[in-house]
Amino acid sequence: MSKIMVLNQKAIEEVLDMKKVIDVVENVYVSKSTGSAVVWPMVFHEFEPGKADMDIKSGYLKENEIYGLKLVSWFGENGKKGLPLLYGTTLVFDSNTGVPLGLLDAEYITGMRTGAAGAIGAKYLARKDSENLLMIGAGHQSIFQIAATLIAMDNIKTVRIYDAIDFDRAKALSSSLGKKLAEKFLSKYEKGTELYDLIAKKFEIDFEAVSDIKEAVGKSDIIITATPSRKPMIMKEWVKKGTHFSCVGSDMEGKQEIDENIFDDARVYVDDIGQAVNVGEVEIPIKKGIIEKQDIIAEIGEVIAGHVSGRNNDEDITIYDTTGIALQDLITSKLAIDLAKKKGLGVEVDL
Amino acid sequence: MSKIMVLNQKAIEEVLDMKKVIDVVENVYVSKSTGSAVVWPMVFHEFEPGKADMDIKSGYLKENEIYGLKLVSWFGENGKKGLPLLYGTTLVFDSNTGVPLGLLDAEYITGMRTGAAGAIGAKYLARKDSENLLMIGAGHQSIFQIAATLIAMDNIKTVRIYDAIDFDRAKALSSSLGKKLAEKFLSKYEKGTELYDLIAKKFEIDFEAVSDIKEAVGKSDIIITATPSRKPMIMKEWVKKGTHFSCVGSDMEGKQEIDENIFDDARVYVDDIGQAVNVGEVEIPIKKGIIEKQDIIAEIGEVIAGHVSGRNNDEDITIYDTTGIALQDLITSKLAIDLAKKKGLGVEVDL
Secondary structure, three states, rough: EEEEEEHHHHHHHHHHHHHHHHHHHHHHHHHHHOOOOOOOOOOEEEEEOEEEEEEEEEEEEEEOOEEEEEEEEEEEOOHHHHHOEEEEEEEEOOOOOEEEEEEEEEEHHHHHHHHHHHHHHHHOOOOOOOEEEEEEEEOHHHHHHHHHHHHHHOOOOOOOOEEEHHHHHHHHHHHHHHHHHHOOOHHHHHHHHHHHHHHHHHHOOOEOOOOOOOHHHHHHHHHEEEOOOOOOOOOOOOOOOOOOEOOOOOOOOOOEEOOOOHHHHOOEEEOHHHHHHOOOHHHHHHHOOOOOOEEEEEHHHHOOOOOOOOOOOOOEEEEEEEOOOHHHHHHHHHHHHHHHHHOOEEEEEEE | EEEEEEEEHHHHHOOOHHHHHHHHHHHHHHHHOOEEEEEEEOOEEEEEEOOEEEEEEEEEEEOOOOOEEEEEEEEEEEEHOOOOEEEEEEEEOOOOOOOOOEEEEEEHHHHHHHHHHHHHHHHHHHHOOOOOEEOOOOOOOOHHHHHHHHHOOOOOOOOEEEEEOOOOHHHHHHHHHHHHHHHHHHHHOOOOOOHHHHHHHHHHHHHEOOOOOHHHOOOEEEEEEOOOOOOEOHHHHHHHOOEEHHHHHHHOOOOOOOOOHHHOOOOOOHHHHHHHHHHHOHHHHHHHOOOOHHOOOOOOOHHOOOOOOOOOOOOOOOOEOOOHHHHHHHHHHHHHHHHHHHHHHOOOOOO
């Protein structure tokens, strides 16, 4: 018998802060690049095509001394039953002993680790002096992307938000963003500390909903896409020199957010080469022959570790294609468990 | 947010009874044979060869409206740390909605569902008038096998126990067996009921430790093997006509409990053909060319469903090779969850 920590979304929201999540996700990308963290084969099952499926993603983080899995289920008709469409759960074990450490709701963890991923792309590939961030998609994930990128970058002055389906959603988000960022992300830091003041300042910038995507793209240094799109929303000819893209939305065959021709002379990085080629933003450009798999410069961990260079100059177009890997969820879950223990949060149950 | 039931070994022991477990395992074997229950690909990782590994077995039981997984970790050096070598956990979800239903310690569940498996082999393949049961191996699993087989069969009069490594262990088990069966298995039924009396009577028989395996084999109608053996312990020439074998121990490449020549003219059944051929008792006879994969008559579910016959006469040698499938763990976990809810046991936690 052992005690396992059960953490629901409320407890996880209370303990996780974005800066720490960015740090651990960076570390795990490096571990992956050195081979000390490994992703195991995914189990996928479609209960009913287009209506319900689930996957089990699992892996091992040797340096962090954990292994485990994330099981995500999608039931498209749950709305009719008043239930969420997605359920995610992570289960984490101690890799020295096999002792189960924690069972966690994965929704907020997924939000945080995905926000961190997009921001890490910008941190290592965008121009340091980037001032203009364009967020494509005003859904659930957008605030995580914006919070993380503001924390990871030092010179952002304007965040523009575009939503292809619903301009009002972009407008509502932009008008409430200052308040929401303060409530959801700044509140995690102690008032009066240097870190608090730094992040507070980063959040006190301009937020603007935009309806003209072409114009907005032309003004942007960093563009993050987080939509379920299946056709490109951004055309190559709109993109100015030196732009960085973090493509977050594509995680299934057939998904695409940006013009495949942008890849032609861009420097392309991914989180996991195999997964990106199969289901990421690079899938379509490779299938259409715009680039080849070998044109992917590296996995991002190689850049963070300093083994591979990011952009070479201020004119390069850089693309970070992140599909999301279980290692991010596991390390973020471990962080939440450790912090919850320190703060006396969560429920420890005899298992 | 949803509530998940967490059940530790103590709660599970309290709610599960062997008769119900036999029933649900039989049902799930039938579901597997009709294709309504499916096993998903296994994830396996060896942390250090021969020292530590883990596997994730998962699957979907459509009729029972659940899916989920069992993760089993083995850390061979845990003994030095005062920890169990094995940790098992099952995680069960509702297949109509994806809602997580339960997180369970898998140790007792594994004991029960494995006992049920061996007994189901005997129930459907042994002679109905079988009186003599020989248990090979006096380890942790033996009492589950004996309890389940006594419950599943109606005419057992003697149970003999043989342990190749430690006769004293067999002796200790045989002398305490009556008491242990009453405490651990009979106690689950209500005193004074017909079922209680029936099972009490089945447990009031002779238990005998034996040191001469050859002689014991020659006297036996049903032989259950549950050892980690890597070489055959039972030779073909010792086996009398009409004997049934339930081979439970072999679940890894290279394991073998009975002479491969026994398979030559036996009627052979398995729980899962693919898994049995790779890691079960049939692995060696097939590799040595004694039988071919096609000689396996059927998966046991086909026999239970009545689509395939078991033994044809009182002289057939029958073999049931069970390697253990996740579906057994999942259905037994679901049973434990349902019973725990009825009895107000277990801990329901917000997830």
